[in-house]
Amino acid sequence: MSFIIRPVHHDDLNQLVDLAKQFNLLNLPGDKKVIGEKIDRSEQSFAGKLSKTQSEYLFVLEDVEEKYVVGSSLVLAKHGNDEVPHSYFKIFKRDHFSQDLGVGFIHQVLRFQLDFDGPTEIGGLLVDKSYRRRPEKLGKQISLSRFLYMGLYPERFEDRVLCELTPPLTDEGRSEFWEALGRRFTGLPYQEADLLSQSHKEFIESLFPQDDIYLCLLDAKARLVLGRVGEATKPAQHLLESIGFSYLDEVDPFDGGPHYGANVSQILPITQGRRLRVTEFKDAAYKEQGLVATTGEDFKASLASADVRGNDVALAPKVRQLLNIEVGEEIYMSPFNYNRGK
The missing domain is CATH 2.40.40.20 (Barwin-like endoglucanases)
Incomplete structure (x- = not known):
């Protein structure tokens, strides 16, 4: 079999929708209207018609012999600006010591942060379930190929690159971290809040606590998944680590998933x-x-x-x-x- 990685075309719409429905990622949902809009934006981005804050590059992996789209990956040229900042929790350590008791504790705290000059973000990595575990390592191909495009056109991207990895979720697709924290401040179920955040960020900034949150006060189930990577996402984590990415001590404010990042000067497929x-x-x-x-x-x-x-x-x-x-x-x-x- 022969495979190529290329920019998405409008002719790919139905096949890409079918692929996305296998997984239903938030940044690439199995929704024909949403994917159609993403294809529009991607074609304009590759043509250089959009600003960096608007550009979104969608790559597909094609089985050339079958003329079938079997994978995808995505690059958001800039995630976080004055209008729609990038939000996350930074994890800090705080020391507390009692002279009277002669006892000290090192506490981990979450601090809500907003980035108005955000990094490039990668995501949308999918491989058709029937094409997995092939000797060609198709997931690795579609993941790494986008870095070749970034290496060819560095001016289109930021110097920092971010990847938000998926944490362990419950069998029903809920986030224990969200239940323990976010839901208490927004009143929204996890899926609804995460979906809303794709287009509206104001409620996060307005409703989330601005003060440090001590992790020891959170439910044990929530602490257990914080900064962890779900089993299905571990191959992506290991691939990122192998090419220069590392954990940033930052987590997603919705599900507590870890943020991995690297400077372009550290990413091996580019350097x-x-x-x-x-x-x-x-x-x-x-x-x-x-x-x-x-x-x-x-x-x-x-x-x-x-x-x-x-x-x-x-x-x-x-x-x-x-x-x-x-x-x-x-x-x-x-x-x-x-x-x-x-």
Whole structure:
């Protein structure tokens, strides 16, 4: 089978809706109207017609032989501005000591924060359930390929990149953290509040407590999930850690899910990405594996076998055909495997 990663097109609408319905992520719900609007915004973003605060890039993974969309990933160019700030809880430690008792405690506290000059955010990572656990590591391909686009067009993104990971939820899809904290200050059920926050942020700033919240006062179930990653999200966590992301001691104000982040200068697919000229070698040995992306207006990427010598690269003929790359053209290549982290 052959797979390419490319920007979403309007022709993908029905297939992408079907894919999203398998998971129903908040930032990519299985709703035809919402996804149609996201496709509109993505096409305008790739065309450079929107400001950074409005831009949202939606990538899809296509099974070329079946002509079927089997995965997606998303980049919000800027998450947090003067009109719609990025909100989160920062976790701090506070020391308390009693001279009389000779006893001290180190307490963890949550402090509500707003960021009016927010980072780039990545999300929307989906892979069709029937395509998982394939040897091509399709989830890794669709996740990493967006960094190649960021490496090609750094001016379109912020210097900081954020990823909000999903924490453990109950079997009914509720958040123990929200039940213990957010619901008491807003009166809203978790799903309703999280959905509302996608378009309206005012209620968060107005109703959430501005003072430090001591974690020891929260329900034990809520403390247990704070900053934890749900089982289904652990592969994404490990992948992020392997390319330079780390836990920021920040959590989502709704579900307590951990925020991971990195500066662009730390993200390995970007820092190790290289522009190379496509050539042919008579004795080519395609022993190196990497993600290869086109550098023209029509962005496409694929996992490729290559022979790199200096600034020249020979690509396996199948990959050149798949990405429609000619000898003499420039491509952008980044490693597929990294030894850093877990």
